[in-house]
Amino acid sequence: MGLDTLLAITAASLAGAALAVAMLRRRPGDTQAATAPPERVALLVDGGEVADATPAAQALLDDLAGGGADWAALAAVFARRFAAFPATAEAAEDGAPRKLEDTRGALTIAREAPGLLRLTLEDRAPDAAARHRDVLDRLDLRAMRTAAGLCSDPAWLEDASGRVTWTNAAYRALALEIRSWAEGTALPRLFAPTPEDDGRVSLVMPDSGARRWFDITLRPEGALTLGHATPADAAVQGAVAERAFVQTLTRIFAQLPEGLAVFDRDRRLALFNPALLDLTGLPADRLSARPDLVTFFDLLREAEVMPPPRDPAAWRARLDALTRPGGGAEHTDSWTLPSGLVYRVAARPQADGALAVVIEDATSEVSLTRRFRTDLELGQSVLDALDEAIAVVSAQGEIILTNAAYRELWGGAPDTRLEATTAAEAVALWQAGCRPGPDWAGLRAALDAEGEAAQWHGRLTLRDGAVAELRLTPLPGGARLARFRRTQPAALPPPVATAP
Numbered sequence: 001m002g003l004d005t006l007l008a009i010t011a012a013s014l015a016g017a018a019l020a021v022a023m024l025r026r027r028p029g030d031t032q033a034a035t036a037p038p039e040r041v042a043l044l045v046d047g048g049e050v051a052d053a054t055p056a057a058q059a060l061l062d063d064l065a066g067g068g069a070d071w072a073a074l075a076a077v078f079a080r081r082f083a084a085f086p087a088t089a090e091a092a093e094d095g096a097p098r099k100l101e102d103t104r105g106a107l108t109i110a111r112e113a114p115g116l117l118r119l120t121l122e123d124r125a126p127d128a129a130a131r132h133r134d135v136l137d138r139l140d141l142r143a144m145r146t147a148a149g150l151c152s153d154p155a156w157l158e159d160a161s162g163r164v165t166w167t168n169a170a171y172r173a174l175a176l177e178i179r180s181w182a183e184g185t186a187l188p189r190l191f192a193p194t195p196e197d198d199g200r201v202s203l204v205m206p207d208s209g210a211r212r213w214f215d216i217t218l219r220p221e222g223a224l225t226l227g228h229a230t231p232a233d234a235a236v237q238g239a240v241a242e243r244a245f246v247q248t249l250t251r252i253f254a255q256l257p258e259g260l261a262v263f264d265r266d267r268r269l270a271l272f273n274p275a276l277l278d279l280t281g282l283p284a285d286r287l288s289a290r291p292d293l294v295t296f297f298d299l300l301r302e303a304e305v306m307p308p309p310r311d312p313a314a315w316r317a318r319l320d321a322l323t324r325p326g327g328g329a330e331h332t333d334s335w336t337l338p339s340g341l342v343y344r345v346a347a348r349p350q351a352d353g354a355l356a357v358v359i360e361d362a363t364s365e366v367s368l369t370r371r372f373r374t375d376l377e378l379g380q381s382v383l384d385a386l387d388e389a390i391a392v393v394s395a396q397g398e399i400i401l402t403n404a405a406y407r408e409l410w411g412g413a414p415d416t417r418l419e420a421t422t423a424a425e426a427v428a429l430w431q432a433g434c435r436p437g438p439d440w441a442g443l444r445a446a447l448d449a450e451g452e453a454a455q456w457h458g459r460l461t462l463r464d465g466a467v468a469e470l471r472l473t474p475l476p477g478g479a480r481l482a483r484f485r486r487t488q489p490a491a492l493p494p495p496v497a498t499a500p
Contacts, residue, residue, distance in 0.1 A: 041121035044112070045074070048089035057121075063141070072186050074119070079165040080157065082107050083223060087163060087186055092117055154190070154214075154229040157221070164189050165224065179206050191216050191229055200232055258360045265353035267293040267323050279343070279359050280305045293323050293355065305343070307335050322347055322355060334362065342366040388483050389468075393447060395478030397423045409468070409484055423447045426482075430470075435461045438470075446472050447480060454480050459487075 041060060044052040050069040053061065065073035071089045079085040082100035086092035096111035105123035112118050148155055154171035158164050164187040174190065175181035181188045193201050193216045202211040213236040214229040253260055259276030263269055268290045277284055281303055291299065297319065300306035309315035318331055331347040344362040349355050383390060389406035391399055399421040410429055427447070431440050438458045446456035456472040469485045
């Protein structure tokens, strides 16, 4: 036997075997889907793919599944009506034959051969009204599908078991983006919020590893649940930024030396810093209980941090005004404690209705002020004890300091310390109280000059005949010192003796 003859026999054998397998898989009744009446819904499914369908069945696939031909498309057509519709072709084959029924008809799933299924939908004959409702429902369905397709947010339907039976284009695009779904497979369940999620869930993007956040809304629709996912990335980022800002403020507040207590619109304590505990000695648990404003000040009074108000009625009125959101102006006060500490307290209403109470230890500042005032009074007493009349002219040309001898010489209240008088006004006063003679122009020039040029010396004869010596000398910082020393008028020459 030749090689050509052997090859021909082998090829014929393989072709015959293939034909035999095909005939085994294709039983005589397998073409009934194509030969069934056009109005009947019948399909052949081979390996999970639609191999044949009547015109009515193909119309359903086109209308309800976008023309798909896989098991997911069949689920989109039948699962919403028949809740027990198998999730996969394998599950359908394992349970075949089975008949799924509702009040208007039944869907039969039969196994024709391994991997080959027949689906037949049998509906009871509707009356004219039912057919009219079907037409309206189909029109509504077409409009809703168009609207859902235009929606940029993911939307879906799921049954009681959580199986997704329908999705819009945005949902499927998201499923493809996160690589949890491939076209032709069962629709994935992307969102399964738990009560702890509070309606907000996230998905991880496989390419970047970033999280995308969504606010989930679920609404029951009969036996199904309609889901809608609204992108919440901006809200989450805003919340993160707000938390970071609050944490930054908290760290800043913790470092402040002033005690800070912030009350909300209801005048309950919302925030306090460690310095408040240090300054007041109040226990943290009492403040953590969020006392109201009145209770807060009562706690301060009990801790002897706040002294009893001098006018309780007025204090209560101011406190009542502060307890009202938006009521009352800023209130400031100084508290002198039995320990000698001095606290400066300010209550400042905020624009959003909150109230900030700031407590500051002003002991050092008050002590310095008191010591400075004591030093000033001591210095003034020393100047007042001098016999010379003294006036200090500032660099700005104002009389800023005089003593008792000056006020006695030129007039002025005995308790006057700082004269709000210009140098020009003072020279005019001096000139008016003296007889003509001194170089007043030279004195004015010296008062306007700087350095060594700001010196002048002269004798003044007062209206009553008394004589005063005026000496003008420069001081550091551009100031000048005017000193008036009373002197005796020049003695008259002794009388010349005459002969008797």
